[in-house]
Amino acid sequence: MNKPLRRIAIFCGLLVLSLMIRDNWLQYVRADELNAHKYNRRVQIERFAHERGNIITADGQTITGSAESTGTDFKYKRVWKDGAMWSPVTGYASQIFDATQLEKIEDGILSGTDNRLFFDRTLSMFTGEKKQGGNVVTTLNSAAQKAAFEGLGDKKGAVAAINPQTGAILALASTPSYDPSVFAGSSNKDSKAYKTLLDDKNEPMLNRALRQTYPPGSTFKVVTAAAALENGLYSGIDEPTKSPVPYILPDTANQPLNNEGPIPCENATLKVALQYSCNTVFGKISADLGNEKMKTEAEKFGFNKQIFNPVRTDASIYPKDNRPQNAMAGIGQASNRATPLQMAMVASAVANDGKLMKPYMVDQLQAPNVDVLSKTQPEQMSQPLSAANAQKLQKMMEFVVTDGTGKAGQIPGVTVGGKTGTAQHGVNNKDNPYAWFISYAKTDNGSPVAVAVVIEGSDTTRDDIAGGKLAAPIAKNVMKAVLDGKK
Amino acid sequence: MSVVTNTTTIGAIEAPSRRNTELALLIFAVAIPVFAYANVGLAMTGKLPSGMLGYGLGLGLMAGVAHLVVRKFARYADPLLLPLATLLNGLGLVLIWRLDQSPRLIQRAKGAWGKFSPDAPHQLLYTAIGVALFIGVLLLLKDHRILQRYTYISMAVALFLLVLPMFFPAVNGAKIWISIPGLGTIQPGEFAKIIIAIFFSGYLMVKRDALALASRRFMGLYLPRGRDLGPILVIWALSILILVFETDLGTSLLFFGLFVVMLYVATERTSWIVFGLVMSAVGAVAVASFEPHVQSRVNAWLDPFACYKTDKTGACQQIGDAIMSFGSGGTLGTGLGQGNSDLIGFAANADFILSTVGEELGLAGMMALLLLYGLIVERGVRTALAARDPFGKLLAIGLSGAFALQVFVVAGGVMGLIPLTGMTMPFVAQGGSSVIANWALIGILIRISDTARRPAPAPAPSSDAEMTQVVRP
Numbered sequence: 024m025n026k027p028l029r030r031i032a033i034f035c036g037l038l039v040l041s042l043m044i045r046d047n048w049l050q051y052v053r054a055d056e057l058n059a060h061k062y063n064r065r066v067q068i069e070r071f072a073h074e075r076g077n078i079i080t081a082d083g084q085t086i087t088g089s090a091e092s093t094g095t096d097f098k099y100k101r102v103w104k105d106g107a108m109w110s111p112v113t114g115y116a117s118q119i120f121d122a123t124q125l126e127k128i129e130d131g132i133l134s135g136t137d138n139r140l141f142f143d144r145t146l147s148m149f150t151g152e153k154k155q156g157g158n159v160v161t162t163l164n165s166a167a168q169k170a171a172f173e174g175l176g177d178k179k180g181a182v183a184a185i186n187p188q189t190g191a192i193l194a195l196a197s198t199p200s201y202d203p204s205v206f207a208g209s210s211n212k213d214s215k216a217y218k219t220l221l222d223d224k225n226e227p228m229l230n231r232a233l234r235q236t237y238p239p240g241s242t243f244k245v246v247t248a249a250a251a252l253e254n255g256l257y258s259g260i261d262e263p264t265k266s267p268v269p270y271i272l273p274d275t276a277n278q279p280l281n282n283e284g285p286i287p288c289e290n291a292t293l294k295v296a297l298q299y300s301c302n303t304v305f306g307k308i309s310a311d312l313g314n315e316k317m318k319t320e321a322e323k324f325g326f327n328k329q330i331f332n333p334v335r336t337d338a339s340i341y342p343k344d345n346r347p348q349n350a351m352a353g354i355g356q357a358s359n360r361a362t363p364l365q366m367a368m369v370a371s372a373v374a375n376d377g378k379l380m381k382p383y384m385v386d387q388l389q390a391p392n393v394d395v396l397s398k399t400q401p402e403q404m405s406q407p408l409s410a411a412n413a414q415k416l417q418k419m420m421e422f423v424v425t426d427g428t429g430k431a432g433q434i435p436g437v438t439v440g441g442k443t444g445t446a447q448h449g450v451n452n453k454d455n456p457y458a459w460f461i462s463y464a465k466t467d468n469g470s471p472v473a474v475a476v477v478i479e480g481s482d483t484t485r486d487d488i489a490g491g492k493l494a495a496p497i498a499k500n501v502m503k504a505v506l507d508g509k510k
Numbered sequence: 511m512s513v514v515t516n517t518t519t520i521g522a523i524e525a526p527s528r529r530n531t532e533l534a535l536l537i538f539a540v541a542i543p544v545f546a547y548a549n550v551g552l553a554m555t556g557k558l559p560s561g562m563l564g565y566g567l568g569l570g571l572m573a574g575v576a577h578l579v580v581r582k583f584a585r586y587a588d589p590l591l592l593p594l595a596t597l598l599n600g601l602g603l604v605l606i607w608r609l610d611q612s613p614r615l616i617q618r619a620k621g622a623w624g625k626f627s628p629d630a631p632h633q634l635l636y637t638a639i640g641v642a643l644f645i646g647v648l649l650l651l652k653d654h655r656i657l658q659r660y661t662y663i664s665m666a667v668a669l670f671l672l673v674l675p676m677f678f679p680a681v682n683g684a685k686i687w688i689s690i691p692g693l694g695t696i697q698p699g700e701f702a703k704i705i706i707a708i709f710f711s712g713y714l715m716v717k718r719d720a721l722a723l724a725s726r727r728f729m730g731l732y733l734p735r736g737r738d739l740g741p742i743l744v745i746w747a748l749s750i751l752i753l754v755f756e757t758d759l760g761t762s763l764l765f766f767g768l769f770v771v772m773l774y775v776a777t778e779r780t781s782w783i784v785f786g787l788v789m790s791a792v793g794a795v796a797v798a799s800f801e802p803h804v805q806s807r808v809n810a811w812l813d814p815f816a817c818y819k820t821d822k823t824g825a826c827q828q829i830g831d832a833i834m835s836f837g838s839g840g841t842l843g844t845g846l847g848q849g850n851s852d853l854i855g856f857a858a859n860a861d862f863i864l865s866t867v868g869e870e871l872g873l874a875g876m877m878a879l880l881l882l883y884g885l886i887v888e889r890g891v892r893t894a895l896a897a898r899d900p901f902g903k904l905l906a907i908g909l910s911g912a913f914a915l916q917v918f919v920v921a922g923g924v925m926g927l928i929p930l931t932g933m934t935m936p937f938v939a940q941g942g943s944s945v946i947a948n949w950a951l952i953g954i955l956i957r958i959s960d961t962a963r964r965p966a967p968a969p970a971p972s973s974d975a976e977m978t979q980v981v982r983p
Contacts, residue, residue, distance in 0.1 A: 024903050025895055027775045031907055032891040034771075035914040039884040042918060043877060045927040049836040050873040057837020062818045062830060065838050065850050096614055096850075 071097035071118060076133040076156030078113050078125060080165045081191070081386060082508070087113060095209050101126070106202030108172040111181075111195045111230045112163055112384065114334070115203030120217055124230070124334045125159060125385070132157040132388050132396070139388070139396045147391075157396065160387040162191035166504035167472070171196035174497030180478035181231035183364040184501050187371035187463060187470045189401035190380030192332060194474075194501055195364075197231040199223075233336040236360035237477055240446030241490070242459045243355030244305045245369055248293055248419060250320035251308045252412040260293040260415050270303040272347040273310050280306045280350065283445075297419045298427035300443065302354050309353020314344055317353060323407035324379065325368050326361070332382045339365040355446060363475045366461045371473035373420060374440065374463035377413035379404045420462075429460065431495035434503055438465040441498065443490030455480040460494035464502040472505040474498040528589035529581045535593035536577055540570045543600030546846060550608045553847035565607075568634060569600050572641045579645045584960035590889050591959070594882055595937060595952045599637055599945065601879070602938035604846070605866050606630045609859040612852035622856075629859055629940045636942035640949030647953030654958045658901050661712030665745055668705040671698035672752045685756035699761040700934075700947035703916075704954070706749065707768060707908035713742055714776035715901045722777040734777075742769075750793070757803050760919050760933030764912055766790055771911040772904055775894075804929070811929040828854055828862065833926050835865035836876075843872025859940040861932055864924045880921070883936075887914040890955050896962035906958045909951050 049057070059066065074089040086109045092100040101116045103109060114124025122130060131137030135144065135156040147154055164184075171182035175198040184194035206217040220228050229235055251257055257264060268289040269279035280302055282288050288301035296304035309317050321327070321341035330336040342348070342358040351357035364382060372379035381404040388396040408416065420440030423429045429441040441462030448456050457480075463473035476494040544566040551559030559565075573596045580587055607630035609615055619626040651657070657664075675698060678688045687695040714721070721734040733739075746769045750762050770786030798804050810817060810826045814833055817826035831854045839849065849869035854862045868876050890910020897903045916933055923930035934944040 024775055024778065024900060027778050028891065028894050028903065028907055031771055031775060031911060032888070032895075035887045035891060035911065036884070038914055038918040039880055039887070041927065042880050042921050042925070045922070045925050046836070046868070046873060046876045046880070049833060049925055050839055050868060050876065051841060054837045054840040057834050058840070060815075060834055060837070062815060063834045063838065064853055065834070068850060094617075 067118070068096055070134050070136075071099050073135065073154040074099055074156065075101055075116070076135065076158045076389075076391065078109075078129075078133075079158055079160045080163045080168075081161060081193075082165055084165045086165075092118070092208050097209060101207045102204050103202065106204045107200040108168060108196070110200055110203050111197040111232050112161065112168075113203070114230075115207070117203070117207050117213070117217070118209040119213065120206060125161070128333050129159045129385065129388065132159060135391070140390055143390050143392065155391040157391055158389040158393070159385055160389060162186070162189075162193065162384050162386045163195070164193040164505055164508060166508055167194040167501045168196060170194070170500040170504040171476075171497065172198070172200075174476075174500050175478070178478050178493075179225065179231075179480050180476065180494075181235065181363045182474065182476050182497060182501060183232045183362075183367040184472055184474040184505070185364075185367045185371045185380075185382055186505075187375035187380065187473045190371075190382045190404070191386070191401070192364075192382050192384040193472060193505055195230075195232040195384070197229070199225045199227045201227040231477070231479075232363045233332075233334060234362070236337055236339055236362050237457050237459075237479075238357075238359055238446035238448065239339075239355040239361040239366055240444030240457065240459050241300045241302075241355055242366055242369070242442045242444035242461045242475070243353070243359060243361070244297060244300065244444075245373060245416065245420065245442050245461070246321055246324055247305045247308050247317070247353045248297060249324075249373070249408045249412065249416055250312055250317055251293065252415060253320060253408050254312055254316055256308060256311060257293055260419055263290045263292055264296065264304050264307070266290060266296075266301075266304045266307045268303050270307050270350075272306070272350050274346045278347065280354075294419050294422055297442065298422055300428055305354045306350040310346060310350040312353075314346070314349040317341065317349060318343060320407065323405045324372060325365055325404065330364070330382060332364075332384050334384070336364050336382075337362055355444060363477050366459065366475035366477075367473050370420075370440075370442075370461040370463045370475060371470070372407050373413055373416045374465065374470035374473050375413075376410040376469075377406055377408040379407055417465075424462070428491045429462065429495055431491045432460065432462050432499050432502075434464060434499055434506070437502075437506060439463070439499075439502065440465070441495065443495065445489040456489065458489040458493040460490045460498045462495070462498045462502065464506055466506070466509070471509055472502050474501050476501075527585045529577075529585065532580065532589035532592055533577055535589065536573045536596060539593040539597035540566065540573050540600065542597060543569060543604050546601060546604040547607065549845070550604060550611070550847040553845055554608070554611050559607075565603070565634070568638075569596070569603070572596075572638060576641050576644060579648050580956060583648045584956050586960050586963040586965075587956040588889050588893060588959040588963070590885060591952050591956055594886050594889070595949065598879075598882055598886075598937035599640075599949075602863070602935075602940075602945075603630060603633055603637065605863055605938065606633050606859050606940045608847050608870075609852055609863075609866065611847070612858075614852045615855075615858060618855065632942065633940055633945065636945045637949075639942070640946040643946055644949040644953040647950055648957060651954070651957050654902055654905060654954060654961060655899060657708050657905070657954075658712050658715070661709055661716075664705045664709040664712065668702045668709060669745070669748065669752075671702040671705065672749050672756075674698050675756055675758075676752070680757075686758040686761070695942075697934075697941065697943040699758055700943040701950075702749075703761070703764060703768070703912050704909065704947060704951055706745075706765065707772070707905060707912060709745070710742065710769065710772045711901050711904035711908055714772055714904055717742075718776040718900065721773075722779060725779075742773075754797055754801070757801060758932070759797070759804060759807075760916075760923075760931035763790075763919055763931060764915050764933070766793070767915040768908055768912045772908045775907050776900075776904060807929045807931070811926060814926055828857060829924075829926055829930060831855075832862050832865040832924050835862075836868040836925060839869035839872045839876075841873045843868075843870050843875055846870045860934060861920065861930070861939065862924055863939045864921055864935055867938075868925075879938075880917075883914075883917045886910070886952075887917075889959070893955055893959040893962055897958055898962060902958045902961060906955060909955055913948075913951065 077085045078087045088102045089099045090102045097118045114126045116122035116126035133156045171194040182196040206213040269281050272278045282302050286299040288303050326339045326341040329338045339361040348357045352359040381402045387398045424432045424439045424441045428443040432441040444459030446457040458478040461475045463470045476498045478493050610628035616626045675685045689695045720738040725734045774782040810829045814830040835851045851866040851869040852858050894903045894906035920933045920935045922928040934941045936948045
């Protein structure tokens, strides 16, 4: 009986051998793949097993934090200081609903898994230090952000502020907002809070500063004016334009373009036309230049493409359109759409003598020990207009603030340039218009701040004063906050 | 018997009993789990666990008593079996204790039953009962050949044990438990495994010549006569049917393998292997096409991650979870107490305890564990080779073959090599019946090996020795 016994012994050996081979296959060959598998909860557990790095403002304030969470296998959860104020900047990072915006884009650094942190990880493995994520230092100015957020108050709207000289984003506010802390955990309460926010008709989780496009209304006349100057349509800002009132839209039977109220627009100079925000003048400019040239100029300002700062910003639209529609687009109506950040970029390009800097909001990435891993260098995006033309346009915008519709933007002792706007909204203009204000402040060393403010659903007047009345004071406070910080 | 009067050719020098080797190995077998216990405590709470001393003493005491009994009553027994079983059992206790500490499982238990009761103390109790049974086997079973007398009684008992769970409700889709109020649940299949091996050995020993020689050739196969094969075929088919009915697939596979292996060894005819493979293929296809429980497991085996998309709550995610558990362990593992194998949920300390080994001890630990099992099987097969009587040979190969198959079926199922059938990893997995039955199995193997390695007794002084005189002329 020993011969079959020996064969059975070999058979049993093969059984054990096959188990060993299978185990090697799983634990050696496929280990990495399985370890990073999308269904592997360990990835999530590891991500929350240690404190997440922080997002910090340019002036050194920490706007995020980590708290120990209970009742779950995720040890830490994300918390935000003034979450509602900062959420358009940070996005959220939830244990169950993933993350968005900066929290998502810089997740590798914040959670400490980025390869650039490899050395730190290895070091802390030997020193036994607690593993920790790195920090993201933003370009945001906490005073400006506060001014923007509090200025918007309970109104629905958004503010974007940029440093024209570098492109650094100084403020990004959006209201109504949400506090990401309420659904950072994984409890039923968190899920419910998240659902409530999603179902809210006011869309608190919409980042209006970056992800919502509005008709820019009269603020777009700055771009139209720039196009006129760049294309040599008029040699100077004091040269009278040959523009009738009302201006009949091209290719239409008899469809007039009117101005808001009885204002001196007939044959007005560019300067006066901007001062009173003449629709007739700028509609004609747009029509005279044609869709192609207008589109080219708008694109130099950043229209028609998404901008990553590194958070994605929706593309603003200057459309390819027929002649009457193009004339309307020239005054910021029709299919013309812009994000608040885009309009801040328009103001900043004018303020920076025609140079448009690429907007960015991450200044530095830091390792947990505050070593700088990378630093963003300001970068020029385009040159929408020459320095000479930019200075002409600055004069026009400053005149708007001193003598025109933007008087509410004045700051004593500071040169401010601005442009108001009230964009019609809805079919036949029946919905509440959007109130706009774009502006920049200037000191002896150039301009440190350009702002765009938009307020949805202003239920007051429909004329250009609305932008001046509602939006300009907010812009003014944001500019003041930045200027005060410079002193 | 120990002092050999030098009159026979065998046993001229006394065979070494190797009891001291066993003792030395036992010290390791107790020390390693104690260190592992300390390791878990340090990793999870930062201090040595309070129960460490009691645990170490308990395991040491059991091993010591078992050793003394072996030294006294089975002197020539194989010296590796007891230490191997002790080490596996000790490691199993540590793993179960480690999973008891898992906040996730505690929370889960509280959610499901309102309270959490740790499994490690129960397992320690069952281990004690198991070792007691082991000692009982050695004390009561002076010679394994006594078991031969109970061939048909074994058959009846095995069938009874197998039928019993039908009268109890199914747990997790399989009717393999009987519950005794106050005592908990018993899985009779574990005991039936040993008892049916006794029946097969007894029957085949008697009929092996008839089975092997009085056969007719049919399509290249030697088929024995119906009257020889009939009874065993009936019993075997009956037990498989019962098990299939109870959806205890692991055990039915085990019984099938046991039957084929023992028949092959008894008759020495390779045709049985062919026959067995064909039948198992037919049986597997038939069962898989009728039983939804089996179908879901085959599907989970074919694509372990498919059900993550469709079925978010079901137990089908277990295989995927187990595989990811192995994967995240990698080569060296996360270290005891530092893995997340408890994500698997309710079966983490039973069917899927191997995932904890894989994740926390890594590939290295898994290789070591599989080698330990391999060694037990190897010692069992060696015992079968060394046994001098056909009954002992058959019983030893039956028990060790069943052990090997069980390890393969469970580990292969958990690692996704074959469809999961739901059995316990001998000694390591949480489960009273399994530990107790496997200690009894080791006890029987030790008894057979003792008989096998025992030097032949000195011939009794012949009464007519004096009378046979050389007649001198």
